[in-house]
Amino acid sequence: MSRIAIIGGGPAGYVAAITAARQGREVTLIERKALGGTCLNEGCMPTKSLLESADLLDKVRRAGRLGIRLPSGQAEIDWNGAQEYKSGIIKQLVQGIGYLMKKNKIKVVSGTASFETAHRLLVEQGGKSSSLEADRFIIAAGSEPVPLPFAPFDGEWVIHSGQAMSLPSVPASLLIVGGGVIGCEFASIYSRLGTKVTIVEMADQLLPGEDPDIAAVLHEELERAGARIYTSTALKQLDPAARKARFENREGSHELTADYALVSIGRKPRTEGLGLERIGIEFSRQGIHVNEHMQTNVPHIYACGDIIGGIQLAHVAFHEGTVAALHACGQEAAVKYRAVPRCIYTSPEIAGVGMTEKQARQAYGDIRIGEFPFAANGKALILGEPAGKVKVLVEPRYHEIVGLSIVGPRATELIGQGTIMLHAEMTADLMEHLISAHPTLSEAVHEALLGAIGHAVHA
Amino acid sequence: MAVEMVMPKLGMAMKEGMVSNWRKEAGDPVSKGEIVADINSEKIEMEIEAPADGIILEIVVPAGQGVPPGTVICRIGSPDEQVIGAAAAAPEAKAHIAEAAVAAVAEPAPSPSPALRKKGESKISPVARKMAEAAGIDIESIAGTGPQGRITKEDVERAIAKLSAAPSPAVESGPVTPPAAGGEQVEQTPVTGIRKVIATRMLDSMRSSAQLTLTLKADVTGLVALQKPVSETAQKQYDVKLTITDFIARAVVLSLMQHRQMNSAYIDERIHTFGYVHLGMAVALDNGLVVPVIRHAEKLSLLELARGLKSLAQRARSGQLGSEEMQGSTFTVTNLGAYGIEHFTPILNPPEAGILGVGAVQDTPVFIGEEVQRRSLLPLSLTFDHRVLDGAPAAGFLRTVKQLLEDPYRLLL
Numbered sequence: 003m004s005r006i007a008i009i010g011g012g013p014a015g016y017v018a019a020i021t022a023a024r025q026g027r028e029v030t031l032i033e034r035k036a037l038g039g040t041c042l043n044e045g046c047m048p049t050k051s052l053l054e055s056a057d058l059l060d061k062v063r064r065a066g067r068l069g070i071r072l073p074s075g076q077a078e079i080d081w082n083g084a085q086e087y088k089s090g091i092i093k094q095l096v097q098g099i100g101y102l103m104k105k106n107k108i109k110v111v112s113g114t115a116s117f118e119t120a121h122r123l124l125v126e127q128g129g130k131s132s133s134l135e136a137d138r139f140i141i142a143a144g145s146e147p148v149p150l151p152f153a154p155f156d157g158e159w160v161i162h163s164g165q166a167m168s169l170p171s172v173p174a175s176l177l178i179v180g181g182g183v184i185g186c187e188f189a190s191i192y193s194r195l196g197t198k199v200t201i202v203e204m205a206d207q208l209l210p211g212e213d214p215d216i217a218a219v220l221h222e223e224l225e226r227a228g229a230r231i232y233t234s235t236a237l238k239q240l241d242p243a244a245r246k247a248r249f250e251n252r253e254g255s256h257e258l259t260a261d262y263a264l265v266s267i268g269r270k271p272r273t274e275g276l277g278l279e280r281i282g283i284e285f286s287r288q289g290i291h292v293n294e295h296m297q298t299n300v301p302h303i304y305a306c307g308d309i310i311g312g313i314q315l316a317h318v319a320f321h322e323g324t325v326a327a328l329h330a331c332g333q334e335a336a337v338k339y340r341a342v343p344r345c346i347y348t349s350p351e352i353a354g355v356g357m358t359e360k361q362a363r364q365a366y367g368d369i370r371i372g373e374f375p376f377a378a379n380g381k382a383l384i385l386g387e388p389a390g391k392v393k394v395l396v397e398p399r400y401h402e403i404v405g406l407s408i409v410g411p412r413a414t415e416l417i418g419q420g421t422i423m424l425h426a427e428m429t430a431d432l433m434e435h436l437i438s439a440h441p442t443l444s445e446a447v448h449e450a451l452l453g454a455i456g457h458a459v460h461a
Numbered sequence: 462m463a464v465e466m467v468m469p470k471l472g473m474a475m476k477e478g479m480v481s482n483w484r485k486e487a488g489d490p491v492s493k494g495e496i497v498a499d500i501n502s503e504k505i506e507m508e509i510e511a512p513a514d515g516i517i518l519e520i521v522v523p524a525g526q527g528v529p530p531g532t533v534i535c536r537i538g539s540p541d542e543q544v545i546g547a548a549a550a551a552p553e554a555k556a557h558i559a560e561a562a563v564a565a566v567a568e569p570a571p572s573p574s575p576a577l578r579k580k581g582e583s584k585i586s587p588v589a590r591k592m593a594e595a596a597g598i599d600i601e602s603i604a605g606t607g608p609q610g611r612i613t614k615e616d617v618e619r620a621i622a623k624l625s626a627a628p629s630p631a632v633e634s635g636p637v638t639p640p641a642a643g644g645e646q647v648e649q650t651p652v653t654g655i656r657k658v659i660a661t662r663m664l665d666s667m668r669s670s671a672q673l674t675l676t677l678k679a680d681v682t683g684l685v686a687l688q689k690p691v692s693e694t695a696q697k698q699y700d701v702k703l704t705i706t707d708f709i710a711r712a713v714v715l716s717l718m719q720h721r722q723m724n725s726a727y728i729d730e731r732i733h734t735f736g737y738v739h740l741g742m743a744v745a746l747d748n749g750l751v752v753p754v755i756r757h758a759e760k761l762s763l764l765e766l767a768r769g770l771k772s773l774a775q776r777a778r779s780g781q782l783g784s785e786e787m788q789g790s791t792f793t794v795t796n797l798g799a800y801g802i803e804h805f806t807p808i809l810n811p812p813e814a815g816i817l818g819v820g821a822v823q824d825t826p827v828f829i830g831e832e833v834q835r836r837s838l839l840p841l842s843l844t845f846d847h848r849v850l851d852g853a854p855a856a857g858f859l860r861t862v863k864q865l866l867e868d869p870y871r872l873l874l
Contacts, residue, residue: 299736427586427613427614
């Protein structure tokens with residue numbers, strides 16, 4: 003029976019561990035902090051917990067419109083309570099993974115691992131070190147926030163996403179450098195908790211990469227919640243002593259003071275300290291190089307998850323971890339990135355799968371686009387969330403559905419329908435006589451599809 | 462929940478596998494790890510084990526029928542379990558077997574269709590179906606690579622590409638009629654199992670690569686003289702006999718490390734060049750041919766290589782090789798010297814870019830300067846894929862093999 007050692011207990015690593023264990027391998031997983039990695043401990047899960055708190059507060063404040071009177075007047079955030087709720091969820095999930103490790107007889111070692119030779123790892127923990135030999139290795143060491151070259155993270159004022167979710171209190175003001183997914187999610191949390199949020203983004207729109215019409219809806223809603231947004235704007239200086247930032251755009255130079263400066267300009271693969279150079283594993287700033295089986299140039303060593311760059315999402319890491327483990331166990335397996343959903347937990351939510359409009363036009367030329375606004379969907383009106391729309395992209399020749407973008411209520415759940423359509427390679431005509439339940443938000447997806455083939459009913 | 466057992470995929474190039482023998486019948490209890498069936502595929506006979514305890518609920522693919530890897534071949538579950546989803550398929554499958562049986566009686570040369578698929582049964586994605594229809598491709602002719610053999614968009618794209626690449630057969634050749642009424646003098650053998658795999662692979666090799674063969678002779682007089690005493694010592698000290706073949710294998714490995722291009726494979730329009738040598742050694746069996754593989758041969762000394770080769774060949778002859786031991790080779794050596802063959806044209810073992818054919822040593826008069834001497838010459842035939850490398854580098858590789866064999870002390874180091 004061959005032995006497999008896995009570096010990193012995040013989404014890529016723990017899924018790889020379980021997959022390999024179920025193939026009957028002897029698996030050791032090395033984790034330097036907590037099982038679950040960035041996703042569970044300082045990424046997806048904790049931010050979603052805080053967003054839920056912010057969202058509920060927002061709903062309660064708007065409850066009057068639905069005929070609900072609150073006895074004590076104004077609802078307010080109990081920040082400690084929100085933090086405790088968040089910590090409780092994380093604790094439960096981390097324990098859940100611990101249980102899965104035990105159930106699958108996976109040995110979990112805590113410590114920092116580096117390659118001594120191509121078949122031996124050095125594991126260091128609290129000054130003590132041990133070595134570990136295995137036949138196959140899977141590197142899933144993840145990624146970390148990229149600092150600004152002129153303003154490193156100090157944890158006091160210049161903070162990264164991991165620190166932004168555990169601030170001692172709700173700040174009065176917050177500068178967010180970078181209007182990508184992470185920046186926008188934090189803007190959605192804090193702007194609704196009463197923080198004066200300012201976003202500075204270099205590109206000409208929020209969420210660069212998503213279609214401009216989709217990002218525009220979020221832009222408007224964030225501004226409605228009180229955020230200031232500067233796009234096409236370059237940050238020039240961060241002065242931690244004065245808590246002051248200076249940035250420039252076409253209109254000139256601006257200065258701003260804020261309680262914190264959250265730098266969310268991307269994440270980089272955590273390739274340092276693994277001893278990759280020592281054993282000749284090829285990597286670049288974008289991450290470790292792998293083939294479609296997740297094999298590095300050293301065939302018995304695999305890498306997956308954020309450390310290989312590409313799409314840095316937990317569910318992509320699950321997929322890559324599974325493929326890496328199966329291939330390491332001698333099975334034929336290769337990654338497929340065709341139908342990967344992208345979810346952004348802002349208010350309103352944004353989600354997409356497949357191509358964006360720009361990509362589809364490049365690939366197919368004259369595509370068919372079907373759109374349906376939530377303002378024309380009864381359920382969205384009842385929820386009081388009519389902002390946003392569904393957009394579906396259909397290629398002209400076979401009418402294959404090649405992309406779906408949603409901005410609006412429950413977008414991250416609704417996108418599942420699009421993921422299925424793309425995964426199964428469905429064509430739009432098949433959906434013509436689909437029966438969508440009424441009244442639901444899902445009807446908007448169906449209507450957008452009908453729109454793409456020219457048969458929308460309610461638009 | 463019933464557990465599905467599928468036809469395993471045993472190698473990159475495997476297209477079809479067959480259950481040669483069911484050791485269990487529907488209704489039989491099995492325990493995890495127990496042998497359920499013998500699988501015949503990819504030059505391999507192998508046994509497959511039950512993945513879980515239970516009883517055989519249903520045998521989906523009868524013995525003798527070739528199916529693509531990933532196809533469900535049987536279901537295992539608890540006795541009271543219904544076969545969900547399979548309930549409808551099962552009687553059909555049985556009906557199909559019955560049909561085949563009837564056909565077998567009527568026709569002396571039964572050739573059950575390669576897959577269970579009947580018209581309209583192919584799993585195919587909606588867009589793939591439209592694309593195939595638009596391109597006029599018969600869906601049944603497309604191999605599906607999606608879940609459970611589902612035909613995907615990519616599969617159809619590949620089929621279309623193949624169609625446009627292949628010259629359209631202007632004149633369909635008529636059905637081949639066997640030479641006039643042979644009667645009982647003609648014996649017909651259905652091509653199945655290992656024979657079919659070899660047939661498919663060899664034809665595929667000839668069709669899909671640009672192969673040609675270079676030949677030369679190496680003067681192995683010194684090697685022959687060296688081999689005997691070295692082998693005797695090795696036998697005494699390490700209990701391993703060293704044959705000329707072992708020396709040749711070592712020379713090939715060393716040459717491959719010098720000429721990396723020769724150690725390549727052509728896969729999906731990409732040339733994969735390997736930094737290690739997994740050496741395949743063709744071994745003839747009674748009913749066919751297998752190619753066991755020595756992994757990381759570049760890390761082995763002559764002695765270790767010899768030991769590995771002996772053990773693999775022995776286990777190959779007794780049919781004990783695991784599937785892992787027969788895949789992943791980066792270069793193959795085949796030896797017909799025992800039959801007195803000199804030069805020949807070996808066929809590439811796809812996707813590899815090279816195969817070296819070894820002939821029989823002959824003693825020949827050779828001019829050494831102005832003098833005629835009795836020398837032992839070894840004919841070598843190198844087939845290579847001209848898509849991967851050109852004549853000069855291939856010749857360079859072959860020359861290095863020759864030089865090493867002519868200076869055999871270097872093989873001992």
